[in-house]
Amino acid sequence: xxxxxxxxxxxxxxxxxxxxxxxxxxxxxxxxxxxxxxxxxxxxxxxxxxxxxxxxxxxxxxxxxxxxxxxxxxxxxxxxxxxxxxxxxxxxxxxxxxxxxxxxxxxxxxxxxxxxxxxxxxxxxxxxxxxxxxxxxxxxxxxxxxxxxxxxxxxxxxxxxxxxxxxxxxxxxxxxxxxxxxxxxxxxxxxxxxxxxxxxxxxxxx
Numbered sequence: 001x002x003x004x005x006x007x008x009x010x011x012x013x014x015x016x017x018x019x020x021x022x023x024x025x026x027x028x029x030x031x032x033x034x035x036x037x038x039x040x041x042x043x044x045x046x047x048x049x050x051x052x053x054x055x056x057x058x059x060x061x062x063x064x065x066x067x068x069x070x071x072x073x074x075x076x077x078x079x080x081x082x083x084x085x086x087x088x089x090x091x092x093x094x095x096x097x098x099x100x101x102x103x104x105x106x107x108x109x110x111x112x113x114x115x116x117x118x119x120x121x122x123x124x125x126x127x128x129x130x131x132x133x134x135x136x137x138x139x140x141x142x143x144x145x146x147x148x149x150x151x152x153x154x155x156x157x158x159x160x161x162x163x164x165x166x167x168x169x170x171x172x173x174x175x176x177x178x179x180x181x182x183x184x185x186x187x188x189x190x191x192x193x194x195x196x197x198x199x200x201x202x203x204x205x206x
Contacts, residue, residue: 004111007073011118014066018125021062024055025132032139040143040153049163052136056167059133063172070122071173077119078187084108085191086198120184126171127180133168137161 032048035041087108140161147153171179 007076008114008118010069011073011122014062014070014122015125017062018122018129021055021058022125022129022132024051025129025136028052028055029132029135029139032136033142035143040147040156042156045156045160049160052133052164053167055133056169059129059169059171063169063175067172068174070171070179071176073119073122074173074183074187077115078191080115081112081191082194082198084112085195119187123179123181123183130170130180136164137168140164 028048028051032045035044140157144154144157147157173179173183177183
């Protein structure tokens with residue numbers, strides 16, 4: 001249980017860091033969009049592009065520091081879910097009915113739900129942070145609608161887009177795969193498939 005406690009603390013810390021990152025991207029996008037009302041300033045756009053670069057480098061740092069830990073959390077969630085469901089199904093098939101069995105059943109289900117909550121909360125915050133990073137380019141494209149093709153402002157926006165795209169980053173699990181909402185579906189699909197297979201083997205052995 002001590003390991004699980006530290007896992008929950010780690011997840012809370014990572015979520016805090018991610019929410020700060022997401023908030024920074026949101027504020028940056030709002031400031032860029034506000035240029036529409038103030039008029040485009042080349043120095044400000046350069047500073048926004050530099051801020052975008054720093055945020056991208058921060059994501060790289062998060063990947064280096066926490067990528068493998070998040071990979072282990074994803075793996076642990078799937079593995080623990082399979083073990084718990086397999087154990088509970090086996091005892092139900094053996095018709096083990098006593099107070100300790102029901103206590104074990106409820107506690108194991110609650111623990112699985114907590115693990116899934118931790119994993120899903122981290123993955124969804126990562127996914128939404130990357131979406132905000134993409135939104136920076138969308139906001140820059142929106143600014144282009146207010147200027148003529150050959151204008152100085154269009155050149156400034158174009159340079160900002162080219163520069164910022166080089167520093168667009170996504171979160172990864174130790175470099176093995178990118179982390180987005182599809183990870184949740186992938187883990188859930190693998191867990192269900194494994195549970196079906198193990199349940200069939202258990203039924204054949206009973």
